[in-house]
Amino acid sequence: MSTPKWRQLADDLAQQIRSGALAEGEALPQIRELTASGAGSTTTVQAAYRALETEGLVRIVRGRGTYVRRQRSRVIRESQARYQWEKDRALLPEDERRATGVTERETGLDTPALAFQATYEVVAAPPEIADRFGVALGSQMLHRHYRTSSRDESAPIGLIDSWLVYEVAARNPALLDSGREPWPGGTAHQLRTVGIEIGQIDDLIGARPPTADETKLLDLLPGTAVLVLHKFSYSVDGPLAEYSEAVLPGDRHQFLYRVPLERWPSV
Template sequence: MATPKWRRLADELAERIRSGDLAEGEALPQIRELTAAGEGSTTTVQAAYRALETEGLVRIVRGRGTYVRWRRSRVVRESQARYQWEKDRALLGEEERKSTGVTERETGLDTPQLEFHATYDVVEAPPEIARLFDVAPTTRMLHRRYRTSSREETAPIGLISSWLIYDQAARNPALLDSGREPWPGGTAHQLSTIGIEIERIDDRIGARPPTAEETKLLDLDPGTAVLILRKFSYSTEGPLAEYSEVVLPGDRHEFLYRIPLERWSRP
């Protein structure tokens, strides 16, 4: 079957974008220019541009035109190595912990290149959170929300919603102050200051369409799904110590798992 003309046009433009012939932020030709040049009908060009938008290569701005998207920083998340690295850093001195964090490690950006935003609230445990922590619905919880972005980009790398039992967190009043973020050493060190060592972390990963708010905050193109990471951190004593839900744009995050397998025994 012959390749449709709109697809051929989309592939030609995609190659120009990937090669740098069409630079980031540059406007693509107006539809009327391409139709006049014999590249196809208005319908053909529109279909090609919509395909490029779906593939995350361009952004269509109504009334203005179509522009090559700025490349978004990619993040490779290797959970097992990430969590052990963060736990090991909890035992280091503050200056060494300040030198870099897990976000810097995964993005390759230095701390001055990142912008951190955190908000804290004290609320009664919603039903699902109360069930996860096995506490009464009236239990006070410290609800923390985080956004981290590159200073060269407007959209955050992801959206994090974290939960701690308030009475536990309050053992160290510093943990109640959002102004201390980003905390050197992350959650592993924060919990260590109240006598909690994390023994096990369970990651549950799914995907879904983004909400309208997530689409706006994460600057998502049409058709881009979000990955939902539900992270359960259990203490050495057994109970759930911290729960977080992380919303990650599907167009910029990759999960890498290195899983050693036992060898077959040979006679």
């Protein structure tokens, strides 16, 4: 089956963008210019430009034109290896924990290339959170908001909200201070300071359209979905120690799962 002409045009322009022949912020040719040069009909060029926008390579500005978009840093999240790495790292000396974190590991960016933002608030547990932690409705919770981005980009890599039972976090007053973020060793080490060892983590992942606020904050193109990761961290004794919800741009994040399977018994 032959490749449609719009796809051929889109692939050619994509190659020019990825090679740098078309630079960030540069305007692509007007549709009438491409049609006049024989690249295809107006419908063909429009389809090619829409495909490039869907693939995150260009931004179409109505009434102005189509422009090469800044290429966003990508993240491959390998949850099994990530969580064991974080847990092992919680046992290391502070200078080793401070040297690098899981975001650096997954993005390939050095710590100075990342901008970290964290805000904390003490709130009454809403029904869903109270039910998950098995605490009374209205119990005090430490609600933490994390936004991490490359310093070369304005949009964060994701939007993360984390919950801890306040009276548990308060065993170490340092855990109540957002100014100590990014915390060397992350949540696994924070919990270790209050005597909690994580024994199991459950990930529940779904996809949905972004809200208007998420579209703006994450700088999403039309049609881009977000992945929503619900992470449940259980202590070795069983209770839920931390719950977080991460809203991740679908055009930036991939999840890689390696699942070893047991061998069949010899016949």
